[in-house]
Amino acid sequence: MQILSAENAKVFSENIWKENPIFRQILGICSCLAVTNLVFNTMIMCAGLIFATVMSNLLVSALRNYIAGRIRMIAQVVLIAVSVTVVDLLLKAFLYDVSKQLGAYVGLIITNCIVMGRAEVFAMKNSPWPSFWDGLGAGIGYSIVLLIIAIPREILGFGTLMGYPIMSQDWISWNIMIMPPGAFFMLGILIWIVNSTGKKVGHDEK
Amino acid sequence: MSEIHPLIIFIAAIFTNNILLANFLGMCSFIAISKTLKASVGLGTAVVFVMAITTPVSWIIYYELLVPLELEYLYFLIAIMVIAGIVQLVEIILERYSPALYYTLGIFLPLITVNCAILGACLFFVVRNYNFMQTVAYGIGSGIGWAIAIIGMAAIRRRLRFAHVPPALEGIGITMIITGIMALAFSGFAGVVSIQ
Amino acid sequence: MRNYINMICFLLLLSIISAIILTAFNVQTKDLIDLNRQQERILHILKAMRVMSPEVEQALKQDRELQNMAVSTEIEQFQHEAKLLERLQHHLKQQTPEHLSKLFADNITVLEINPRENYAVVLYTGKEFVELPSQAIDYMHNLYIFKMHRPDGDLYTFEIAGAGFWDKVSGYLTLRSGLRKISGITFFDHKETPGLGQRIEEGWFQAQFTIWQKEVLKPNTNKIALHVTRRNGLYDGDSQKKSINEVDAITGASETSRALDKFIPENLDRTFRILGKVLGNESVQKFLDPDTLEILKQYSL
Numbered sequence: 054m055q056i057l058s059a060e061n062a063k064v065f066s067e068n069i070w071k072e073n074p075i076f077r078q079i080l081g082i083c084s085c086l087a088v089t090n091l092v093f094n095t096m097i098m099c100a101g102l103i104f105a106t107v108m109s110n111l112l113v114s115a116l117r118n119y120i121a122g123r124i125r126m127i128a129q130v131v132l133i134a135v136s137v138t139v140v141d142l143l144l145k146a147f148l149y150d151v152s153k154q155l156g157a158y159v160g161l162i163i164t165n166c167i168v169m170g171r172a173e174v175f176a177m178k179n180s181p182w183p184s185f186w187d188g189l190g191a192g193i194g195y196s197i198v199l200l201i202i203a204i205p206r207e208i209l210g211f212g213t214l215m216g217y218p219i220m221s222q223d224w225i226s227w228n229i230m231i232m233p234p235g236a237f238f239m240l241g242i243l244i245w246i247v248n249s250t251g252k253k254v255g256h257d258e259k
Numbered sequence: 260m261s262e263i264h265p266l267i268i269f270i271a272a273i274f275t276n277n278i279l280l281a282n283f284l285g286m287c288s289f290i291a292i293s294k295t296l297k298a299s300v301g302l303g304t305a306v307v308f309v310m311a312i313t314t315p316v317s318w319i320i321y322y323e324l325l326v327p328l329e330l331e332y333l334y335f336l337i338a339i340m341v342i343a344g345i346v347q348l349v350e351i352i353l354e355r356y357s358p359a360l361y362y363t364l365g366i367f368l369p370l371i372t373v374n375c376a377i378l379g380a381c382l383f384f385v386v387r388n389y390n391f392m393q394t395v396a397y398g399i400g401s402g403i404g405w406a407i408a409i410i411g412m413a414a415i416r417r418r419l420r421f422a423h424v425p426p427a428l429e430g431i432g433i434t435m436i437i438t439g440i441m442a443l444a445f446s447g448f449a450g451v452v453s454i455q
Numbered sequence: 456m457r458n459y460i461n462m463i464c465f466l467l468l469l470s471i472i473s474a475i476i477l478t479a480f481n482v483q484t485k486d487l488i489d490l491n492r493q494q495e496r497i498l499h500i501l502k503a504m505r506v507m508s509p510e511v512e513q514a515l516k517q518d519r520e521l522q523n524m525a526v527s528t529e530i531e532q533f534q535h536e537a538k539l540l541e542r543l544q545h546h547l548k549q550q551t552p553e554h555l556s557k558l559f560a561d562n563i564t565v566l567e568i569n570p571r572e573n574y575a576v577v578l579y580t581g582k583e584f585v586e587l588p589s590q591a592i593d594y595m596h597n598l599y600i601f602k603m604h605r606p607d608g609d610l611y612t613f614e615i616a617g618a619g620f621w622d623k624v625s626g627y628l629t630l631r632s633g634l635r636k637i638s639g640i641t642f643f644d645h646k647e648t649p650g651l652g653q654r655i656e657e658g659w660f661q662a663q664f665t666i667w668q669k670e671v672l673k674p675n676t677n678k679i680a681l682h683v684t685r686r687n688g689l690y691d692g693d694s695q696k697k698s699i700n701e702v703d704a705i706t707g708a709s710e711t712s713r714a715l716d717k718f719i720p721e722n723l724d725r726t727f728r729i730l731g732k733v734l735g736n737e738s739v740q741k742f743l744d745p746d747t748l749e750i751l752k753q754y755s756l
Contacts, residue, residue, distance in 0.1 A: 080287055082290060090649065121461065121462050121465065124347075124462050124465065126343065126346075126369040126372050126373075127339075127340065127372065130372060131470065131473055132473075134336055135336065138332075138477060138480075139476065139480050142480050142488070143480070145484065145488045145491065146491070149488075149495070157621065157653075160382070161375075164373050164375045169373050231651060232443075233442060234439040234442040234443040235439070237435050237439030237442060241428070241432050241433065241439065244435060245425070245428045246427075248426075248428070282620075332477060333477060333478075336474065336477065340470060387618040388618070449709040449710055449713075450709045450713045453713060
């Protein structure tokens, strides 16, 4: 079995653009807002999210035949919460500095609709290996959108990019871009641009 | 324990410290369901109900069970289970008594389980050291605040149907921008009342 | 009906297994995590009190970012102070935990008050304190005050903690003898919004307290009040012209700023009251210098 069969590759790549979690399903907005005012923080959050989505997809997929219909949401949430908490504890014990960076995001990752959404829609109906690729794709798709939002926010809001000053000394920062409403505006504008290219955002909500 | 009067917390939780517009919790369903007014009212009511019950129950479990036994680390897990249980209850009631609403809400009813707002409310009262009455006031207030926000947004989106919105911005795009404006408006309330 | 019972059994099983897994991990990692936390606290106490070993001083002298800063105008001095605080934290972090523990042991004495056991007082030397097992140091319930003796006046460091916008914010506040003037401040644990509330960690925010010798008492009174208010000046932290017990808030982070405004005085008030209760204790009288003892007498009424 090659490492990436045609189907799995399709599953992976679709999640990045065509079925992108933010554009297609409008999921995962909450965390999107607070985090994206600094590119560096966005990367950390995205790394955590990719990891959590992949792990949760694997776990849910492995147990999918034992989880009855009605209680699937609760079961998924419990599995996600436990795995993310365990990772958080391990980080605090062995990589304390990294855990400090991620600390604020742990709660945001656990309740992130994307993790739940992928578990519900894909992992419950597919075997672990495709679910792995689905989770990875969704996570990466989400990260790309977040980074696209974060870059203008940091440049306009702080005048820096990844901490390096980009704007001149006299630049007066656009505080609105640092605050959460700025994220909304950026996301709205981004959706405007994406829609103008022909791809319909939020089309077909299942 | 903090000494702010529960009534103040109640009013603040609705207006000045609105859990959706000031803390930005509970956005996913907010954006999706506010398309129809009827569904928003339904979801809003469900959330009020769930929040009003979950926060006091979590308080009791946290302070009467987990703290004396030094099991605080289990709180997150237990809060999720309590929320899930109550949402399940609401689902059953709705399916029985209002099937139309049940189908309109679709996946977003069980998604109340992961609604960041409810989990957030359960975590906030721990950090802010609220006593029981304050928690009750906060739970009901937050729920009503969330409901008002989503109903407000649904009402605005309804009006938008008659406004001239650029085609590419219709739907989600303009909703985002309006949410941004609403959030900006509510950030003017920040600090008016201190409830922590 | 049978379905329901099956589901509930499954859920019960899942919750019990989850609880067991969480408990197992918690027990295994507790000691390590406590140790990490303890080391972090020691670092921040040293930073707040500006305790430096020769290695740290040397590193600061050779620090390229600090060297090239002009210090002629007020703004430049402020920016230098802000940078100094950040670099000090950085260089302290570069040292090994043993080095920091020794630095702590050599310079600091610790007073522990246990309100739950009738305000029992224990006085530790720095060495005894760092050698306590981390479980024995109960920051949740006991009160700890750290002192550094200096010829030009003792410094006392108090813990400050309270509810921030998202979660608990914890830090240290260092006051000079007389408990009026601020000598240092630092925050080591918080979950505030990155880019907004998280800026309490930044040098400029903390420098305001130290470079202009802000006070924790209302001018001309003995009432504890520290205000974090809207920025009036030209740059972040331009609070020199503000009242002596007032500093700039963080633009866009009103809730975090208001939280600090509220809990710093509350913490100090609580600590001073408890100290007031134990002034008669021999260890306390050895710990505090005469000026400070005098000021605290008003809290024992």
